[in-house]
Amino acid sequence: MRRRARAATAAAAAALALTPALAGCADDEPRPPNQIVVWSLEAQTDRIAAQRAMLAGFTRSTGVSAELVAVDEAQLPQLIASAAQTGDLPDVVGGLPLGYVRQLDRFDVLDRPAATEVMNQLGRDTFAPRTVQMTSEGQESLAVPSDGWAQVLVYRKDLFRQAGLQPPTTYDNLVRAARTLTRDKQFGITLSTDPADVFTQQSFESLALGNDCQLVDRAGAVQITDPPCERTWSTYDQLARSFSPDGRQDVDTTRASYFSGQSAMVLWSTFILDELAGLRNDALPTCGPCQRDRTWLAKNSGVVTAVNGPDGTGAGGFGEVASWAVIKGQNTTGAKRLISYALGDGYTQWMGMAPEGKFPARLGPTPGSQAYVQAWRRLPSGVDTKRRLDAVYDPQTMNAISGVWTNLNRWAIPQGQGSILGPVSAELPISKAVAGMANGSMTPTGAAREARDAVDEIATSGS
The missing domain is CATH 3.40.190.10 (Periplasmic binding protein-like II)
Known part of the structure; x- marks a missing residue:
């Protein structure tokens, strides 16, 4: 599928x-x-x-x-x-x-x-x-x-409104919301941490692009440990370890957590939209109010197509x-x-x-x-x-979806190094580093260095 x-x-x-x-x-x-x-x-x-x-x-x-x-x-x-x-x-x-x-x-x-x-x-x-x-x-x-399609941050508008929170369009708003909404057996967000899934890399890249954290520069040098990326690694670590469900999370468990009402935000692709609307029987929303109205969660969800970090300078949406x-x-x-x-x-x-x-x-x-x-x-x-x-x-959500191309960006392609994307997606160095960070075996700095070394090896072997 x-x-x-x-x-x-x-x-x-x-x-x-x-x-x-x-x-x-x-x-x-x-x-x-x-x-x-x-x-x-x-x-x-x-x-x-x-x-x-x-x-x-x-x-x-x-x-x-x-x-x-x-x-x-x-x-x-x-x-x-x-x-x-x-x-x-x-x-x-x-x-x-x-x-x-x-x-x-x-x-x-x-x-x-x-x-x-x-x-x-x-x-x-x-x-x-x-x-x-x-x-x-x-x-x-x-x-x-x-x-x-675009990677989007889906969030509970009703919970944000009740807590007086701003939409999670920036790193600061995202972390503040995740912290505030992690309470009473509820998590502020659910993020992918599976080392064997490209979805983890996509989730990380989505936040990285919003802070102008790049994989490589125009000369092909790996940039994943540069200052903008350091902030992305530390932010992802904080969100995954402090405000997201415990254990390894993947494309299915993150969706299930949001659909059940366990988590107040989820990073997913726009392919979630029909499922969120109750249009697919094997992936229905399961929250309490969803039992009475399949569309309840969709009606109470907002969509953000790019989360901008303090170092971000331009288009920052993964797609x-x-x-x-x-x-x-x-x-x-x-x-x-x-x-x-x-x-x-x-x-x-x-x-x-x-x-x-x-x-x-x-x-x-x-x-x-x-x-x-x-x-x-x-x-x-x-x-x-x-x-x-x-x-x-x-209309606000539909307009956000309709504007996905405005924020579209990707690692490596604007730098003329797009051929590295296939091997990186195959070998998953970013996903593996994120997983090590999320399970506590690496610090954000250590994860960034491990990812840098792995990507550098991929780039060298492919040159």
């Missing part, structure tokens, strides 16, 4: 590292222009059905037949390497996260000119600027941004951008036509697979248009029950 970005295994990440210039192994005979093979990382059963419906519309519109191959995200590097050796690469890949875009580009798999041509044809200024920046090198596109990538040496004509369709006539079908985690990167068909954003607002979310998010959440 792709409710958030998942880490590839170290072996999978190594598959690309051991196979540079993969595109050179591709079949010299590209497919006919009326046939394409589409690999998609949207591999859940219901999403496969939705994609097939979209591709059927594409075929009716263009006459190009499209074969869909669902791919597990963790296996993508291995599969790309294997397909390159056998001359069986796809023409286009959908749902590609930022780390893989950079990793595949580094190993010469992506067709930059084709992606750039699609972006120019659709209009670069019809996309959210941050998504263009995250998928480009200068004026050249590595891939075409499609949609994405993921899913992109369409054209594979070099294949049927680029068919691939470009599909991407144009998927970001035009087929866009609402694509976003409709999971609107809570697929906010449109392309805002409208013309510069200044918000047509696709408005269409997104009208899409029903949920698994077992379908309902528009704006029928559950107040």
